[in-house]
Structure formats: C-alpha cells, structure tokens
Amino acid sequence: MAFTKKPLAAVAATALAATLAACGGGSGDDDKGSSGGPAEKGGDAIFLVGVRNVEHWDPQRMYIGRDLNNSGRLFYRSWVAFPASNDPTEGTTPVPDLATDTGTTTDGGLSWSFTVRDGVKWEDGKDITCEDFKYGASRNFATDVIIGGPANYLFTYLDVPTGADDLPEYKGPYSKVGQDLFDKAVTCEGQTITYRFKKPWPDFPQSMASLRYMDPYREDLDKGDANNYVIISNGPYKLDGDWKKGTGGKFVRNENWDSSTDEIRKAYPDTWDFREGDTDEAIYEQLLADSGDAQYAVTERRLPPALFSRKDEAGDRYTKVESPYVDYVLPNFNSEVFKDANCREALKLATDRAAWIKAGGGENYFKAADSIINPAVPGYQPNPSFADIPAEGDTDAAAAALEQCSAPKPVKIKFTYSGGTPTSDKQASALKAGWDKAGFETELDPLEDTYYSVIQKPDADFDVTWGGWGADWPSAGTVIPPLFDSRINLTGDSNGNDYGNYKGGPEVNQMIDDAYAEPDVDAAADKWTAVDAKLGEDVAYIPLEITLFNFLHGGKVTGYANNISVNGYADLAVVGVEK
Structure with a gap:
C-alpha cells in the first residue's frame, strides 16, 4: 500500500500527541527529540523517499501529506505555519511565518488581512511582496493547468461568482478571464493583502498552515505546468540544480533566508539529500543495519510487515503513531459497470476489509474503518451503510446483488491501485479474492510511479481505485466536499480529488451547502454526518482502515520528532544529524 497519503493538518491533535508520547515519537522541546540527543548545526541529512515519487513541488498543486510536510519545513513559507511542538494545543495553533501576525478579521471571518513582514526574501534575493501572495492565490483558478491541489477551498469561499459550469468565472492568471472579479476579492494595499469571502471562514489561518495553496509565487518565473518540479524557495x-523524478535532488542552504525572520525552522543540517527509487524493504534493511549513509536518514515509508519482528533491533529509533488517514476504495461512476447501483452494492458487500488488513500487516499496521471520516474528527459517526457489514464482507449477499447487476456476466472490473511494493500487491490481491468469490472477475492494475496524477484524469481506464485521506483541519468539511462535491472537483481536465467521478446531484449539493452554512459546530457536524450517510447509500466509497505509522530513523539523526501538527511525519524543522 502506498504511503503517500493525502494531508492531515490539525485533526486529532490530542490523539496523536498521546500516541507519540507513549511511543517516544518526540517532545515539545524544539531542540530535543526521542533519540540522538540535542540537534546541532551542520552535517548532511538524507530523506529516503522510496518508490512513491514526489508528484508535485508546485505549491498550488501539492496535496500529499509527506510533501506538504517536507516542503513547508525546508523551502516554502506562507503567511502562517504550525510550530514545531507536540503539545496538542500549541502544535495546532498557527503562528506568524511570512506575516507580521496571524491575520486580522473584524467581521467574523468574512474577510482576512495579512501584512508581509520585513526582511523576507526569495532565494534570488528579491523581496517577497503582497503581489506575490495575490498571484499565488490566483493560480488555483487555472483548473486546466494547476491540477491536483486544494483549490476547492477557494472556489467554495472566495467572493468570486460561479458560472453555469459551477466553477468560478475567474479562470486564472494565464487566460485572465474574469480577472476583475478576482481583483475585487483579493486586494493589496502596500504590503497588506485582504481576502474577501462569500461566507465567514474563521479557520482560514488553519487552512494556510495546513496546506500550501495560498503560498506566494513569482509571476515572472511562472511557466505553468512546466514548473511542476521547479522550486522557488523562500x-x-x-534546490541545488534540478529535481530528477525517480532519483530526487539535493537541497543546500539558501543564503537569502534570514533566521531572524523565522521562528519555526531551525535548519540544522547543511544539506538535505532526497533520494527516490529504493523499495521499502531496501530502505529498512539499511535503517535496521544502521550503517553507512542510513545512519543520517529519515523516511516516511513504513516498516514493511516482513521486517516488523526486527523492530526491537532499532531501540528508541522506532516510532509508532496512529495516523489521521483513512484508506478506502471507490467505484468509478464513469465505468459502465458501476453506473448501476446494484453493481456498486455488490462491490461493497464483497469487500473483505479483514483480508486487506491482514495482508498489510494486521493490527500493528491498521485499524478497521467504518467511515471515510477518521474517528478523531469532531462529530464522527459510523456510516450506517458499512457499520453492519462483517469485516470479511458478505459473499452471499454480494453474489445476490451481483445477479441484479446489469453488466454482462462475469462482471469484469479493473482495480487500479498504488503498487510498487510486495505489501500493496498482497493487499490488492486480497481484495480481488473477495470480489472474485462473489462473482466479479478482477484485473489488478498497479501504478508503481505516479499515482494521483493518473487517477485524477476523468477518462482514466479503471473501474475501482484506491484512495487515502486525512482531514485538512478538524472538520468533516475538510473531508466530504474535497472528495465528493462534484461542483468543485469535476472539470474537463481533472476530477480533482473525486477520483470516482461521483456526482451527488442537487440533493447532495444542497446537503453540503446546508452543512457549510451551519454556524453551530455541533449542528454542522450532524449535517456532515448526514451527507456521509448519503454517500454510503450511493456507495460513493468503501472504507477499509485507519493507517498506523511505523517508522525508523538513523542512529546519527539528532533531535528527532514527529510533526503532529501536519501529519505525524518526521518534523524536518527540528531534525539534525551528527557531523
């Protein structure tokens, strides 16, 4: 199973903090971690990326937790950020980053203003300006170029009218169609920007601390899609030279970064060498041996189940964290098979969650899920469409539903999943076995390099696909709309994060709008629960499990801590290595 999950943010801060404390995953002291002693300046650190390559370094396109975490700690800054702390309150409260404060609102979140602090520069020495922030925000609207990011939030909130296609009438800075509409919603006065929203957005600072979509961007250096792996650091x-997909790249010190303007990033190592290409097994054989370069390495790949029995060899270099992510599968509503509700029902009933979990390592790696919403998200309730199905599935009921399916028999389906590891292939085979037992004929289609960029194509050739998601901040409103609101996801060029191309129609759209409009937190949570129940009835998704993190790091890594404010990964803001 791929470990490039979608992002967390502040969700389940208390639960994560408790898990970290219990397992020695880090402390609230910026300079000390679970092992290796205090961090010091100097040395060359390594980040082992593995076979799941970085898909985007473009901040407006980035939406994978690992990459959001690493880029925000090493080379990208925004108005605000989360501090390096595992305290459940402090670690999830934004602090000023490129801004002079955490933002000002005088109307309950209907508008927000931020001012660029003095002395912050781009890597070429140019000052970061208000206009850079405005331009960065504008790029989200170019849905034919900037594909894959969390633009849905701006589409939902920013005071830009929508057209007949349910998308904003502003089409981004490349075409400049509707530019005047954007210019009214986002204005610069000197170094102060003001964002104006259609409805109050009190947690706007949290969204910017969690994600990168509101980062500044250089208009004079923007080449659209050609900039996907171009890093313009602040x-x-x-980046020293170019990023090479499948190999990685090396990061060196940015001489135009001034530590006096940055209260978050300690930047201890002299360099960070990001290495793509090794399998999880190869990475962990190196980390368990703790010899050579591996002594200076951290990773976001999980300890493979085949090597789990050796974890005690690592001593306090081993960390276990309950993640905020839920894995799930989705029927493709563009598939001729799954346009039929009976076929979707059969797939749901035939899904063997227990076999998936066992193939992935069992209870040391997963907890069964009964909703796409993580239980730590406020207002979570088990989805009634899945709560009563045995973890092993119900083959007889699935077979009966499949008999009512209009597709030719046997019902042939293609399962596209994030492959490339023995574990992910075993898990896919476990699902295939359950589906085939009920009467499906399943073809396995592993994607071993780029994943999300493939399944985000509306015409992608699959019947079922895999996804993983964690709330962007503590609200079901950062789970359901980003994944299932067709109005902000489905375009001619992309399905956004609605990988199954689900269209709930007027009923679901109205339910989502009602939940957004509810000012009372508890009442809003109930409304999101109702939307989730409707998604279950439609079989818009099938939950699998909640992922548990199992990490090792090298013995010469110092100040190791996991960043619970982002997603439980190693917090590169405070990690160092011995010289």
Whole structure:
C-alpha cells in the first residue's frame, strides 16, 4: 500500500500527541527529540523517499501529506505555519511565518488581512511582496493547468461568482478571464493583502498552515505546468540544480533566508539529500543495519510487515503513531459497470476489509474503518451503510446483488491501485479474492510511479481505485466536499480529488451547502454526518482502515520528532544529524 497519503493538518491533535508520547515519537522541546540527543548545526541529512515519487513541488498543486510536510519545513513559507511542538494545543495553533501576525478579521471571518513582514526574501534575493501572495492565490483558478491541489477551498469561499459550469468565472492568471472579479476579492494595499469571502471562514489561518495553496509565487518565473518540479524557495534551503523524478535532488542552504525572520525552522543540517527509487524493504534493511549513509536518514515509508519482528533491533529509533488517514476504495461512476447501483452494492458487500488488513500487516499496521471520516474528527459517526457489514464482507449477499447487476456476466472490473511494493500487491490481491468469490472477475492494475496524477484524469481506464485521506483541519468539511462535491472537483481536465467521478446531484449539493452554512459546530457536524450517510447509500466509497505509522530513523539523526501538527511525519524543522 502506498504511503503517500493525502494531508492531515490539525485533526486529532490530542490523539496523536498521546500516541507519540507513549511511543517516544518526540517532545515539545524544539531542540530535543526521542533519540540522538540535542540537534546541532551542520552535517548532511538524507530523506529516503522510496518508490512513491514526489508528484508535485508546485505549491498550488501539492496535496500529499509527506510533501506538504517536507516542503513547508525546508523551502516554502506562507503567511502562517504550525510550530514545531507536540503539545496538542500549541502544535495546532498557527503562528506568524511570512506575516507580521496571524491575520486580522473584524467581521467574523468574512474577510482576512495579512501584512508581509520585513526582511523576507526569495532565494534570488528579491523581496517577497503582497503581489506575490495575490498571484499565488490566483493560480488555483487555472483548473486546466494547476491540477491536483486544494483549490476547492477557494472556489467554495472566495467572493468570486460561479458560472453555469459551477466553477468560478475567474479562470486564472494565464487566460485572465474574469480577472476583475478576482481583483475585487483579493486586494493589496502596500504590503497588506485582504481576502474577501462569500461566507465567514474563521479557520482560514488553519487552512494556510495546513496546506500550501495560498503560498506566494513569482509571476515572472511562472511557466505553468512546466514548473511542476521547479522550486522557488523562500525558506532555509534551496534546490541545488534540478529535481530528477525517480532519483530526487539535493537541497543546500539558501543564503537569502534570514533566521531572524523565522521562528519555526531551525535548519540544522547543511544539506538535505532526497533520494527516490529504493523499495521499502531496501530502505529498512539499511535503517535496521544502521550503517553507512542510513545512519543520517529519515523516511516516511513504513516498516514493511516482513521486517516488523526486527523492530526491537532499532531501540528508541522506532516510532509508532496512529495516523489521521483513512484508506478506502471507490467505484468509478464513469465505468459502465458501476453506473448501476446494484453493481456498486455488490462491490461493497464483497469487500473483505479483514483480508486487506491482514495482508498489510494486521493490527500493528491498521485499524478497521467504518467511515471515510477518521474517528478523531469532531462529530464522527459510523456510516450506517458499512457499520453492519462483517469485516470479511458478505459473499452471499454480494453474489445476490451481483445477479441484479446489469453488466454482462462475469462482471469484469479493473482495480487500479498504488503498487510498487510486495505489501500493496498482497493487499490488492486480497481484495480481488473477495470480489472474485462473489462473482466479479478482477484485473489488478498497479501504478508503481505516479499515482494521483493518473487517477485524477476523468477518462482514466479503471473501474475501482484506491484512495487515502486525512482531514485538512478538524472538520468533516475538510473531508466530504474535497472528495465528493462534484461542483468543485469535476472539470474537463481533472476530477480533482473525486477520483470516482461521483456526482451527488442537487440533493447532495444542497446537503453540503446546508452543512457549510451551519454556524453551530455541533449542528454542522450532524449535517456532515448526514451527507456521509448519503454517500454510503450511493456507495460513493468503501472504507477499509485507519493507517498506523511505523517508522525508523538513523542512529546519527539528532533531535528527532514527529510533526503532529501536519501529519505525524518526521518534523524536518527540528531534525539534525551528527557531523
């Protein structure tokens, strides 16, 4: 199973903090971690990326937790950020980053203003300006170029009218169609920007601390899609040369970063060498041996189940964290098979969650899920469409539903999933076995390199696909709309994060709008629960499990801590290595 999950943010801060404390995953002290002693300046650190390559370094396109975490700690900054702390309150409260404060609102979140602090520069020495922030925000609206990011939030909130296609009438800075509409919603006065929203957005600072879509961007250096792996740094490190997909790249110190303007990033190592290409097994054989370069390495790949029995060899270099992510599968509503509700019902009933979990390592790696919403998200309730199905599935009921399916028999389906590891292939095979037992004929289609960029194509050739998601901040409103609101996801060029191309129609759209409009937190949570129940009835998704993190790091890594404010990964803001 791929470990490039979608992002967390502040969700389940208390639960994560408790898990970290119990397992020695880090402390609230910026300079000390679970092992290796205090971090010091100097040395060369390594980040082992593995076979799941970085898909985007473009901040407006980035939407994978690992990459959001790493880029925000090493080379990208925004108005605000989360501090390096595992305290459940402090670690999830935004602090000023490129801004002079955490933002000002005088109307309950209907508008927000931020001012660029003095002395912050790009890697080439140019000052970061208000206009850079405005331009960065504008790029989200170019849905034919900037594909894959969390633009849905701006589409939902920013005071830009929508057209007949349910998308904003502003089409981004490349075409400049509707530019005047955007210019009314986002204005610069000197170094102060003001964002104006259609409805109050009190947690806007949290969204910017969690994600990168509101980061500043250089208009003079923007080449659209050609900039996907171009990094224009304003943080402590810059890319030395080019990023090479499948190989990686090396980050060196950015001489135009001023530590006095940055209260978050300690930037201890002299360099960070990001390495793509090794399998999880190869990575962990190196980390368990703790020899050579591996002594200076951290990773976001999980300890493979086949090596789990050796974890005690690592001593306090081993960390276990309950993640905020839920894995799930989705029927493709563009598939001729799954346009039929009976076929979707059969798939749901035939899904063997227990076999998936066992193939992935069992209870040391997963907890069964009964909703796409993580239980730590406020207002979570088990989805009634899944709560009563045995973890092993119900083959007889699935077979009966499949008999009512209009597709030719046997019902042939293609399962596209994030492959490339023995574990992910075993898990896919476990699902295939359950589906085939009920009468499906399943073809396995592993994607071993780029994943999300493939399944985000509306015409992608699959019947079922895999996804993983964690709330962007503590609200079901950062789970359901980003995944299932067709109005903000489905375009001619992309399905956004609605990988199954689900269209709930007027009923679901109205339910989502009602939940957004509810000012009372508890009442809003109930309304999101109702939307989730409707998604279950439609079989818009099938939940699998909640992922548990199992990490090792090298013995010469110092100040190791997991960043619970982002997603439980190693917090590169405070990690160092011995010289």
